[in-house]
Amino acid sequence: MNVTSQNNFNPIIIFDKYIMPLAKIVTSFGKDQWEKFKIDFDLVFKEYINNSYLKYSRIKTLLYRTEPKYIYDFFEVPYLDKKQDLIIIADNVNNLLEKSHFLVITGTGGIGKSTLMKHLFINELHFNDLIPIYLELKDLNNLEDNYNIRELIFERLTSLGSGLKEEYLDYALHAGCFLFLLDGYDEVISNKRSDFFKKLNDFCDMYSENYYIIASRPCSEFFEFPRFAVLSACPFTKQQAISLIKKIDYDKELRERFVEALDKHLYDEYISFATNPLLLSIMLLTYDNYAEIPEKLHLFYSNAFETLYEKHDATKSGYRREMKSKLSYDVFKLIFSNFCAITYIQGKLEFDREELKNVFIKISQRGFEVNQEFFISDLVNALCLLYEDGVKLKFTHRSFQEYFTAFFLKELPDDLMSKISLGIIHQDFYRASHDSVFPMLSDMAEKRFKVNVLLPIVNEFEQDMCDTDRFEYYFRCLVDSITFYRKKGSNNVELLLNTKDGYPLVKFIYSCMNSCFVMMRHEFYNQQKVIEDQLYNYLIENEKYIDNDIFPCDRILNSPQILRLFKKTWIGSAIQMLVNLKNRIVKDQKNTVDELLELLK
Secondary structure (H helix, E strand, C coil): CCCCCCCCCCCCCCHHHHHHHHHHHCCCCCHHHHHHHHHHHHHHHHHHHHHHHHHHCEECCCCCCCCCEEHHHCCCCCEEEECCCEEEECCCHHHHHCCCCEEEEECCCCCCHHHHHHHHHHHHHHHCCCEEEEEEHHHHHHCCCCCCHHHHHHHHHHHCCCCCCHHHHHHHHHHCCEEEEEECHHHCCHHHHHHHHHHHHHHHHHCCCCEEEEEECCCHHHHHCCCCEEEEECCCCHHHHHHHHHHCCCCHHHHHHHHHHHHHHHHHHCHHHHCCHHHHHHHHHHHCCCCCCCCCHHHHHHHHHHHHHHHCCCCCCCCCCCCCCCCCHHHHHHHHHHHHHHHHHCCCCEECHHHHHHHHHHHHHCCCCCCHHHHHHHHHHHCCCEEEECCEEEECCHHHHHHHHHHHHHCCCHHHHHHHHHHHHHHCHHHHHHCCHHHHHHHHCHHHHHHHHHHHHHHHHHCCCCCCCHHHHHHHHHEEEEEEEECCCCCCEEEEEEECCCCHHHHHHHHHHHHHHHHHHHHCHHHHHHHHHHHHHHHHHHHCCCCCCEEEHHHHHCCHHHHHHHHHCHHHHHHHHHHHHHHHHHHHHHHHHHHHHHHHC
């Protein structure tokens, strides 16, 4: 399939491919029943396939906000990285399925996982090898715990036009007719994940002939999915970034200037933004308004929102859509930050009208008077930060919800910032450690974040430390093992940390300091490489270590020589920073107070 052009979609008869496995399963049918079954089977799935193609082949984006756009008008094929440097090009769904029946695709926010999953869905429809089923896992958050995955699949089929009988679904499941695309595992709230994993595991056991692909932000829990191979979405190369921008339907002159700047210097100067499709699109969106692109992520989103508010339609130069709410920029931003924080705390990315009404009741209780219908109309029609999908409204991209939640927390007084932030963290440690809310809050108000949020978490974590050596305490709670990873064909090995599950407080603290560790590794790379090589050589010579294998925590602690070398590595230095963190925060706070008091003298 050529993914760069739109093809007419004509599904062939699916039944013929599965006639043999289905015949083995359906043994009780007579000849007439069998003939009727063949006809019914094809008819119900043809209806589903045609309707699902219409649903998933056109999507709205931040830049295509007024109407859905055909996915292949702007889709850039991503590369997926499997361990040992095996790069898979995702232009063809079979490139993935030949690797395993069970796959997880991970990637950071905005890297294009959901768009990729829709591409895989449509790509499979053209091949007609399997019947693709696309499920958004965040829908599980609204279900009672007694839900059944088979019933969810049946509901999805029937909601898109299939008149499938339940017993036919069983036949198809046992025959291995399906490709299940499960999007957004990281959007499942924490208290529902273990139940979903158990249900999915049982479902995979029962219907193992089918294919399963899960998409999620990176998650240590995938160690619990032993049958699933993990693929990582690669950052865009410069060629991919330029190719994507050239495809976007945008002001032609501005787009050409941006492509030229991207090629000459922007990609290299802002590589963390330019390698991410969403952030790259925002770079284009703000390029005409701002002479420079900010290095801080929260300033990046602030600029994007201001651009959306001022222009109201990014694809039309000079076009400005009417704002029905008649609110000033500052007031609109403040109210929207309340909206985002409330829905973020509720764990919601989509809402029906009744849920929206309850959100605006909470907003009014905070002293904001706003016309709900006008405000939502502005978000949907003017700014396009929300979009309508049937009877529900959804965020165009969850990253804006995260930015405005951080902005909301920043605007709170210290006691409320602390109370609400700690509530969010304890509500879902995984989400707090992996999304952008607290990194952006830290960038917005670093000292207040450390005193009001990070220090209470450190105090809570150290309550159980007793008389244990502080380094060993942090080490045992954080480090599961280390790995010296060697890419295929490379002479260099890289020291990696495998964190331990079951200690969410220290993982949150570690995630807050991660940018410091990255900078430290970059600044002292040559020095660190010498130390890492010393540890690596010692493990090979004395511990029979093999490349890419794990070396467990206890074996490090039980060897004085290994521990001495380990403490000098970037991981050991990072742990020492965590050990000293509390004293540093308290000292910085005291110095700030002393400096302010000095001004009064």
